[in-house]
Amino acid sequence: MYHRPHPTGNKHASSATHAAARSVQFTATRARGLWKENAARERERERDRDRRPPPEVATVQCTLHRADTAIIGDTLDFSTLSVHELNGTAVSPAAVLAGLQATDHDDVFYHLWVAARHAIDESGGRRLDKRMIRDAMERLMVEVGIAMYERSGGPQLTFVDPRRNDDAVAMVRSARRLVTLFHARGMSQREIVISIPATEAGVAAARELEANHGIHTNLILVASLMHAAVCAEARATTISIAVGPLLQCHERKRNAVYQDLALHPGIEIIQATLAYFKFHEIRTRVVGRDFRAMPEISALPGFDAVCLSKEQLDVSLWKAETRSADFPARSPQASMRARQAQHPTTFLESEIGFMELMSAEARGMLAAAMFPALGKMELQMNAIEKLVMEEVAWQLALNTLSLGALYELRDAPPSNPTGKTRDPESNQVGARAGSEGRRRMPLGEATGRQNEGGLIEGVEYF
Structure with missing residues (x-):
């Protein structure tokens, strides 16, 4: 017989089923x-x-600004100077020569024309001589410096002829003439800084200019801590360390290449110099220049200012900071070297010269860093002087040409379409380099039929 389930059991089963469904x-x-x-x-x-x-990406330029490191434009590319936010500008023999050799613009050559015109007018139209060439070269420095100052503002670092690095009197006179010319063009004397090689004569010239004439000086090619201390003893406004060449000297001395800049002995020397000036609160400012690569800028954050080329200025806008957090601003060895160095120094009170008071190793390193650079500057200045002499001679000769000869010059085809020649051995500009392509006709041809005033003997016109 079939039995129906008990109603109570069905009730419990139904409750469990509903609870599970709700769950x-x-x-x-x-x-x-x-x-x-x-x-x-x-x-x-x-x-x-x-x-x-x-x-925010910490670029090299942002890092320099945050560290209150001034950025100085070391280029004669006027468009670059107008674009970048700079704290000053600097000009060097290499920059002037590069500007005169430029094929894509005539900016610097225009200032050479103006300088030659001024030198001729002030001489009263006399015959070409060394003084006229000297005046034209100094005028060129002023014309270029004013053009840079108008585009960027800030201090203008110009230079005396580095070929006179062993003549303190000549450098003092040249510096005073330059300051007078700049002042006549409206620049304040405090905005002008005269770069002088840090030879014994150069240090003496800087000391004279700072103490007795109130002219700011920048002693260049500083090669060691004690060399920098001597420059500070002379009360120079600034000193400049050519970082790349100095590091190269240490690499040649040890016949080694340092992939890690923290281990580079040259970096330690520069760090010690920067620490020495900060420990003793020396008022002379330290400028870094001639960097070979951007990591060298990042490895030396203690400079008061850095001089950057056109390419370095452009790269610093987007190049990220490469110095790691554990890279020291200065090594313990650099700090110890700075604290142990003599201060204040009395090198300039000696009659035998400060180089004789240095150790043989220090003298050797100073000579290895300074004199090759001076030799290179001499070649550059010789090339600049040749171009200046040719421009002055050209303008002097134009004053003696007849109207017919001038028309011949205007209508004649270019005598040298290539414009420039170069001596690969000396890296000097050849005859009429930088100016030949801008001429119409050699003066010898233009004056072959009529030379009333006569050309200047001893001057190569073509």
Whole structure:
């Protein structure tokens, strides 16, 4: 016989089934709710990321500004000087020669024309001589310096003829003439800094200019800590360390290449010099220049200012800072060397010269760093002088030409379409380099039929 189930048992089973169904339904609903909440949070995070500014990249130039390191433009590319935010400008023999040799513009050559015109007018139209050439070269430095100053502002670092590095009297006279010319063009004397090689005569000249004439000086080619201390003893306004050449001297001495700049002995010497000036609160400012690569700038953050070329200025705008956090601003050895160095020094009180008071090793390193650079500057100045002499001679000769000869010059085809020649051995500019392509006709041809005033003997015109 079939028996129906007890109603109580069915009731318990039904309750369990309904509870399980409600549990499953609650879990699914909760999961859908959590999914919606997570999706909303993710969308909010994405909106926050979109609203948040991108992380700031610490470029080399930003790092220099944050460290209060002045940036000086070491280029005669006037468009570059106009674009970058600079604290000053500097000119060197290499920059002037490069500007005169430039094939894509005549900016510097125009200033050479103006300088030659001024030198001729002030001489009263006399015959070409060494003084006229000297005046034209100094005028060229002033014309170029004024053009740089108008585009950038800030101090203008110019230079005396480095070929006179062993004649203190000549360098003092040249510096005073330059300051007078700049002042006549409206520049304040405090905005003019005269670069002088840090030879014994150069240090003496800087000491004289600073103490007795109030002229700011920049002693260049400083090669060691004690060499820098001597320059500070002379009360120079600034000193300049040519970083790349100095590091190269240490590499040649040890016949080694240092991939890690933290281990480079030249870096340690420069760090010690920077620490010495900061420990003793010396007022002379230290400028770094002639860097071979951007990592050298990052490895030496203690400079008061850095001179950067056109390429380095452009790269520093986007190049990220490469110095790691564990790279020391100065090594313990550099700090110890700086604290142990003599201060104040009395080298300039000696009658035998400060180089004789240095150790043989220090003298050797100074000579290895300074004299090759002076030799290179001499070649550059010789090339500049040749171009200046040719321009002055050309303008003097034009004053004697008849109207017919001038028309012949205007209508004649170029005598040298290539424009420039170069001696690969000496890296000097050849005859009429930089100016030949800008001429119409050799003066010898133009004056072959008529030479009323006569050309100047001993001057090569073509």
